[in-house]
Amino acid sequence: MIGSKSGRIPRRRQKLQRFTPLDFVIYVSILIFSLFCVLPFFLILIVSFTDEASIVKNGYSFFPETFSLKAYTMVFKNGGAIFQSYGISILITVVGTVLAVCITSMAAFTLANKSVQCRKGLSFFFFFTMIFNAGIVPWYMVCRTLGLVDNLASLIVPGLMFNAFNLFLVRNFMNGIPDSLLESAKLDGANEIVIAFRIYFPLSIPVLAAVTLFYALGYWNDWWNAIMLIDNNKLYPLQYFLFKLQSEIKMLRDLQMQSASAGVTLPSESVKMATVIVTIGPIIFLYPFLQKYFVKGLVIGGVKG
Amino acid sequence: MIRDIRKNPFSYLLILPATIYVFLFGYCTLPYLVIAFQKFNYKQGIFHSEFVGLKNFEFFFKSPKFLEVTFNTVFLNFMFIGFVIIFALIFSLMLNEARGKIFRKVTQSTLLLPNFMSWVVVSYIVYALFASDYGIVNVFLKSIGASPVSWYSSPGPWRVILVLIKVWKDTGMQVVIYLAAITGIDTSLSEAAKVDGASRLQTIRHIIFPLMIPTVSILALLSIGKIFYGDFGMIYGIIGDNGVLYPTTDVIDTYVFRAMRKTGDPSQAMAVGLYQSLMGFLFVFGSNWIASKKTDGGALF
Numbered sequence: 280m281i282g283s284k285s286g287r288i289p290r291r292r293q294k295l296q297r298f299t300p301l302d303f304v305i306y307v308s309i310l311i312f313s314l315f316c317v318l319p320f321f322l323i324l325i326v327s328f329t330d331e332a333s334i335v336k337n338g339y340s341f342f343p344e345t346f347s348l349k350a351y352t353m354v355f356k357n358g359g360a361i362f363q364s365y366g367i368s369i370l371i372t373v374v375g376t377v378l379a380v381c382i383t384s385m386a387a388f389t390l391a392n393k394s395v396q397c398r399k400g401l402s403f404f405f406f407f408t409m410i411f412n413a414g415i416v417p418w419y420m421v422c423r424t425l426g427l428v429d430n431l432a433s434l435i436v437p438g439l440m441f442n443a444f445n446l447f448l449v450r451n452f453m454n455g456i457p458d459s460l461l462e463s464a465k466l467d468g469a470n471e472i473v474i475a476f477r478i479y480f481p482l483s484i485p486v487l488a489a490v491t492l493f494y495a496l497g498y499w500n501d502w503w504n505a506i507m508l509i510d511n512n513k514l515y516p517l518q519y520f521l522f523k524l525q526s527e528i529k530m531l532r533d534l535q536m537q538s539a540s541a542g543v544t545l546p547s548e549s550v551k552m553a554t555v556i557v558t559i560g561p562i563i564f565l566y567p568f569l570q571k572y573f574v575k576g577l578v579i580g581g582v583k584g
Numbered sequence: 585m586i587r588d589i590r591k592n593p594f595s596y597l598l599i600l601p602a603t604i605y606v607f608l609f610g611y612c613t614l615p616y617l618v619i620a621f622q623k624f625n626y627k628q629g630i631f632h633s634e635f636v637g638l639k640n641f642e643f644f645f646k647s648p649k650f651l652e653v654t655f656n657t658v659f660l661n662f663m664f665i666g667f668v669i670i671f672a673l674i675f676s677l678m679l680n681e682a683r684g685k686i687f688r689k690v691t692q693s694t695l696l697l698p699n700f701m702s703w704v705v706v707s708y709i710v711y712a713l714f715a716s717d718y719g720i721v722n723v724f725l726k727s728i729g730a731s732p733v734s735w736y737s738s739p740g741p742w743r744v745i746l747v748l749i750k751v752w753k754d755t756g757m758q759v760v761i762y763l764a765a766i767t768g769i770d771t772s773l774s775e776a777a778k779v780d781g782a783s784r785l786q787t788i789r790h791i792i793f794p795l796m797i798p799t800v801s802i803l804a805l806l807s808i809g810k811i812f813y814g815d816f817g818m819i820y821g822i823i824g825d826n827g828v829l830y831p832t833t834d835v836i837d838t839y840v841f842r843a844m845r846k847t848g849d850p851s852q853a854m855a856v857g858l859y860q861s862l863m864g865f866l867f868v869f870g871s872n873w874i875a876s877k878k879t880d881g882g883a884l885f
Contacts (some may be wrong), residue, residue, distance in 0.1 A: 313691045334718055381601075401603070416616065471595055522821065551708065
């Protein structure tokens with residue numbers, strides 16, 4: 280109030296006032312937390328490039344004594360199993376996501392279509408599975424009965440609707456599409472098919488993009504289906520391969536056997552971390568592009584409950 | 585119903601795949617619950633296996649494992665929910681105060697990064713930190729002259745470690761949701777407060793924070809609904825079959841999994857699973873009921 284009397288001072292003062300101690304605390308704490316979120320990935324990256332001898336000597340370090348590309352040459356030379364798993368993961372992610380998004384968006388349209396009288400009942404039909412979960416034993420029994428054991432389908436089918444949450448996310452979004460649009464389309468003689476494919480699906484692209492990302496991440500990061508239903512190591516998806524690599528040193532030895540000449544120390548620690556880097560590589564590369572859809576999905580889901 | 589199908593044949597066709605899927609993977613699981621009361625074997629199936637009454641439950645409820653896994657599940661989830669909310673609240677409020685668009689964008693992205701990683705990848709990070717010989721925490725302890733701790737064989741610290749990891753992985757996601765909630769707040773309110781001479785902290789405390797409570801309580805309620813479900817991917821990914829750490833880290837889900845896969849006794853596993861399903865149902869239903877009473881539009885149903 281006082282400052283507003285003269286024109287020059289407040290401008291300078293405002294600039295000075297802008298950076299208060301409070302601001303300092305805010306910026307520093309955010310920076311620290313952000314660093315904590317990315318540093319572990321850098322650690323893994325650095326360890327993967329560290330010479331095994333210097334890991335054995337000094338342990339993991341952000342500033343290793345000697346760098347080495349050995350781990351990567353090993354992974355790329357003898358990593359047949361890794362790339363097999365890569366293929367499996369890409370396959371199930373693509374096929375699974377496409378199927379899941381189709382099933383979800385189609386069902387969501389029907390649940391949002393106000394001329395369908397049973398949509399309340401149908402909603403409850405889907406909803407009940409969200410509030411009562413029979414657990415893993417019956418789930419496993421159903422998968423067995425359907426023949427979803429130790430084949431590619433067992434990595435795709437059981438994950439098609441991770442939960443009904445995505446379905447309700449899309450339905451809620453479609454509910455927000457104004458009825459007037461629907462009415463005028465109907466007056467113009469549009470049938471259900473036209474309404475679904477010309478109005479509802481195109482208008483829902485933002486939420487469908489988010490749901491696509493949710494499903495894709497779900498498939499890419501899934502190892503539950505593999506742990507429960509897969510025995511054949513040719514069918515291991517990437518995450519499960521990584522899990523096995525950690526728990527079974529044998530697998531690591533197999534990797535090394537093929538390249539080991541007697542007497543050479545085998546870079547087991549750095550190979551582990553190099554495998555992690557190879558695994559998360561695509562996600563890190565796609566991350567700047569993907570995260571805005573993820574944020575959008577969270578915002579749509581979060582605001583609507 | 586049939587008339588409705590005639591009227592909207594296409595709509596019913598579109599929902600058919602989802603209906604079949606949910607029927608198979610949702611409703612067809614229900615008959616298998618009876619396994620909990622049987623001495624199940626795969627040859628005889630659920631119709632011909634021997635009925636044993638409550639024997640499977642007796643075994644679990646009489647064993648000390650019952651209290652251990654129940655406590656671990658509820659306690660860990662409770663800590664996860666609490667700490668993630670606190671951290672997410674603090675950081676969303678701070679990010680909202682931070683000016684600099686690029687700074688906000690970049691830091692929000694980095695906070696969200698761990699969320700994109702699977703628990704298996706996270707387990708490697710945990711290993712890189714806490715491995716007894718090469719782990720960076722022990723390297724640090726040695727460098728300051730303290731004696732290294734063999735983390736993977738001492739169950740004590742793992743509750744704290746797990747909470748830290750959960751906060752690390754999940755905070756970013758909730759920060760995004762809270763930031764959206766803050767953005768939804770009418771800016772004229774905080775501007776009016778500013779005109780009335782409120783400081784920034786006062787504006788946060790008396791205007792922004794109270795208006796975030798609905799979003800926070802909905803998220804909290806929804807997570808409390810799932811308090812009886814342990815995070816299998818997290819616990820099994822990080823702890824795996826390391827029995828030494830079970831006293832502080834074994835949750836119902838990992839216990840059921842072991843009963844199922846390792847001992848190969850579906851009846852035992854099903855009995856524990858049924859106990860979890862019923863408790864889980866009570867909590868989900870209860871928390872939703874409260875959410876629907878206290879807030880409008882906050883509940884799932």
